[in-house]
Amino acid sequence: MSGTDAVMRRVFAVREREAMDAATEAALAGLAARVRELTEAVVHTAVDPAEAAAVAAEVAALAARLNAARRAEPPIARIGGNGLVRQLANPVSGALNPVAPPVEIEFTPDGGVRTAFTLNGVYEGPPSFVHGGVSAMVLDQLLGAAAAANGTPGMTATLELRYRRPTPWGVPLTATAKVSRAEGRKTWADAVIAGPDGRTTVEATAMFIMPVGAHGDGGSSGDVADGDAPRG
Numbered sequence: 267m268s269g270t271d272a273v274m275r276r277v278f279a280v281r282e283r284e285a286m287d288a289a290t291e292a293a294l295a296g297l298a299a300r301v302r303e304l305t306e307a308v309v310h311t312a313v314d315p316a317e318a319a320a321v322a323a324e325v326a327a328l329a330a331r332l333n334a335a336r337r338a339e340p341p342i343a344r345i346g347g348n349g350l351v352r353q354l355a356n357p358v359s360g361a362l363n364p365v366a367p368p369v370e371i372e373f374t375p376d377g378g379v380r381t382a383f384t385l386n387g388v389y390e391g392p393p394s395f396v397h398g399g400v401s402a403m404v405l406d407q408l409l410g411a412a413a414a415a416n417g418t419p420g421m422t423a424t425l426e427l428r429y430r431r432p433t434p435w436g437v438p439l440t441a442t443a444k445v446s447r448a449e450g451r452k453t454w455a456d457a458v459i460a461g462p463d464g465r466t467t468v469e470a471t472a473m474f475i476m477p478v479g480a481h482g483d484g485g486s487s488g489d490v491a492d493g494d495a496p497r498g
């Protein structure tokens with residue numbers, strides 16, 4: 267087990283969960299993608315009530331088929347080649363979670379993280395624009411990934427959002443995050459979401475705290491990953 271692997275497991279108390287083979291993961295990712303399409307269709311559909319009721323009955327039957335064999339907990343945690351925990355069913359980035367857009371996070375050469383994504387009408391808040399809580403969720407995840415990429419993962423202690431202008435849905439968005447400071451168990455990071463014109467729509471600052479004991483020494487140090495810091 268790598269140093270980062272061990273720290274991430276302690277920080278997030280990742281328990282061993284039932285292993286998932288690649289074929290199952292691919293099949294469930296495909297299922298989640300179809301359910302995302304279904305969700306979008308439900309939000310936009312204009313079919314008549316009888317048709318909506320008929321489809322609801324079919325969806326209930328499909329849920330019953332899936333529930334015929336259940337895991338006790340969502341599938342989690344694969345440690346990626348970069349040393350970061352990949353949550354397969356994370357609600358922001360998990361390919362196996364239909365609620366997730368999903369937002370795919372990549373590492374940047376400067377030690378930060380970035381993502382390019384498009385949110386559809388499922389995530390609408392004000393008419394034509396993304397719900398502010400959805401932007402916060404995406405930014406929390408991205409900021410957390412930046413803290414982890416810095417080798418100083420933790421729990422979100424504070425998350426401050428500044429909504430500069432509305433974030434449109436249905437168009438390509440980008441978001442970036444980077445750690446600004448790490449002291450002891452605390453790590454601060456900044457992030458922005460930008461619209462297709464490159465203008466910032468939301469800014470965020472977060473502080474993450476590594477829980478006591480996560481480092482295995484009472485949590486007094488911020489250099490959690492030592493020489494094994496995850497970098498993309």
Ligand SMILES: CCCCCCCCCCCCCC(=O)SCCNC(=O)CCNC(=O)[C@H](O)C(C)(C)COP(=O)(O)OP(=O)(O)OC[C@H]1O[C@@H](n2cnc3c(N)ncnc32)[C@H](O)[C@@H]1OP(=O)(O)O
Nearest residue numbers: 278280351353406407410411414421422423424475477478
């Ligand atoms: C499986 C995992 C996958 C991960 C994938 C990678 C990407 C991850 C992406 C994840 C993204 C999503 C991530 C999520 O969704 S994380 C989920 C959302 N966050 C939480 O649920 C956190 C809940 N809170 C806690 O667990 C504890 O309160 C924590 C751990 C935060 C601190 O409890 P602890 O007992 O350790 O604290 P302490 O009392 O010893 O205080 C220590 C110091 O900290 C200061 N302080 C404390 N709290 C706050 C506060 N709220 N604001 C400002 N300051 C605070 C305090 O004054 C003191 O300062 P000082 O006196 O020393 O100066």
